[in-house]
Amino acid sequence: MTTETRAFNAASFFAYLKEGQLMGVRCRTCGKLSAEARPMCQDCHSRDVEWFAFSGRGQLSAFTCISVVPNAMGEKGFGRNNPYCSGIVALEEGPRISALILGVDAANPQNIATGLALTLQVEDQDKDRPTLAFVPA
Numbered sequence: 435m436t437t438e439t440r441a442f443n444a445a446s447f448f449a450y451l452k453e454g455q456l457m458g459v460r461c462r463t464c465g466k467l468s469a470e471a472r473p474m475c476q477d478c479h480s481r482d483v484e485w486f487a488f489s490g491r492g493q494l495s496a497f498t499c500i501s502v503v504p505n506a507m508g509e510k511g512f513g514r515n516n517p518y519c520s521g522i523v524a525l526e527e528g529p530r531i532s533a534l535i536l537g538v539d540a541a542n543p544q545n546i547a548t549g550l551a552l553t554l555q556v557e558d559q560d561k562d563r564p565t566l567a568f569v570p571a
């Protein structure tokens with residue numbers, strides 16, 4: 435564990451992700467966990483928050499497969515002939531987070547089911563533009 439306190443923002447979130455760690459925020463006042471790195475608790479509005487390391491394990495809660503892709507995903511090789519799966523992951527600690535779901539057949543979404551056990555994908559991270567992604571566990 436690191437002892438430094440990084441700013442509670444998206445830049446820090448992605449810096450941790452490049453190090454292979456899914457970090458969220460825990461409220462020291464009420465204990466609420468959030469997968470979004472914000473300096474204020476979304477429940478009690480306390481600013482007494484700390485970084486919290488998620489295990490990186492969860493389940494697929496909802497998903498959609500996208501074949502008409504935004505430019506950033508097109509540059510990663512996705513498109514009409516290579517759709518990608520975007521999902522909501524219910525982390526085992528409770529919070530839900532939106533992520534890219536890799537290792538599933540996005541061209542055949544009928545073969546993808548909610549409840550699928552997932553784990554954080556930490557390899558092959560784009561060092562300039564890290565992406566939060568999960569793969570089947």
Ligand SMILES: [Zn+2]
Binds near residue numbers: 463
């Ligand atoms: Zn709170």
